Amino acid sequence: MSDHATTTSAATPQHIAIIMDGNGRWAQQRGLGRSAGHRAGADAVVRTIENCQKFGVKYLTLYAFSTENWKRSPSEIAALMQLLGEFLDKQSPMLDKYRIRLKIIGEMERLPAPVRKKLQEAIAKSAHYDAGVLTIALSYGSRNExxxxxxxxxxxxxxxxxxxxxxxxxxxxxxxxxxxxxxPDLIIRSAGEQRLSNFLLWQASYAEFYFTTAFWPDFGDDEFAAAIAEYARRQRRYGGVPS
Structure with missing residues (x-):
């Protein structure tokens, strides 16, 4: 995701997009509230950004909140929005360190005003960074887009x-x-589901897919490396025939 990467190759995807699924089920298995799962999921986001640095992935897009997620309980939505604000405050130095530009796709106008303000500040602060791009899909739906x-x-x-x-x-x-x-070159979905769920429908036309049964909070270094290794084994022909 930046010039600081320690591993690069032609077999490394330039752009990885992730459908982060399973926070709630991870928490349920542990007898915890859903908000605990979302906090653990935020830690997985940090690990993933670090792994993008390690493998030389410049673009990372995360499906954080869909247009359909507004159907969830007001308490869960409020907890998610609070967590997003905390994440921006806490991880801003990491974006600075790796010179990562923050980008938001989706209906940002639907988000609570305090969250919008934090997002706009983070976007403005990182606007001149050119080593990588972290795109967060918030209140996003591909059909709407x-x-x-x-x-x-x-x-x-x-x-x-x-x-x-x-x-x-x-x-x-x-x-x-x-x-x-x-x-996106590679789309990853966690927690065993195998569908796009209205995510990057147009952009995913020739993406490779990697599905894992691991819940998102458990998505760590080994899972990321396995996804990269699987991608490297794929033949990307774009409808053609290899010579």
Whole structure:
């Protein structure tokens, strides 16, 4: 995720996206409240950022809170938002150390004002960093993102700024919130689930997938290394045939 990486190779993904699943089940197995699982999950995020440094992964995107997660109990949502604020306060020095730029995708306007303020401050502070990008998906849904992109393109066509015949895949990509990021090379999902859950549907077109039964709080160095090793074994042909 930065120039400080100690291990790099052509077999290392440039961009890893993670669906962090299993915090609640991890806590339940231990007789703890769900908020304890989310706190343990935050520790796993720190380990993952450190592992991105170790392996030379420049872009990390984390699915932290989906548009569907607003259906959860108000108490759990409040705990998650508080944890997010604490995470930003505590981990800001790490972003500075590794010169990682923070980026948010999703409906940030739906987040509580204090959290938005902390996010905006962290985004502004890290805006000039160029060694890596940490993208956090908050109140994010890929269908919403694609719908918004289509509406923006349709408006440009209506205003005469763009011809309908000129709309291409690149046009849509340029109107997504991830326009300044490369598509993910590897998508990881924890806790045994094997679905995208409305995450980066357009961007994941040619991503490799790695599923693990480990709950997210247990996702550590060995799991990360196993995901990288599995990725290195894949043949990425993009629909072609190897020569």
């Amino acid at each position: 694609i719908t918004a992109a289509v509406k923006a393109i349709a408006q440009k066509v209506q205003d005469g700024q763009l011809k309908a015949a000129d709309v291409s895949e690149e046009t849509i990509t340029e109107h997504l919130q991830t326009a300044d990021l490369p598509d």
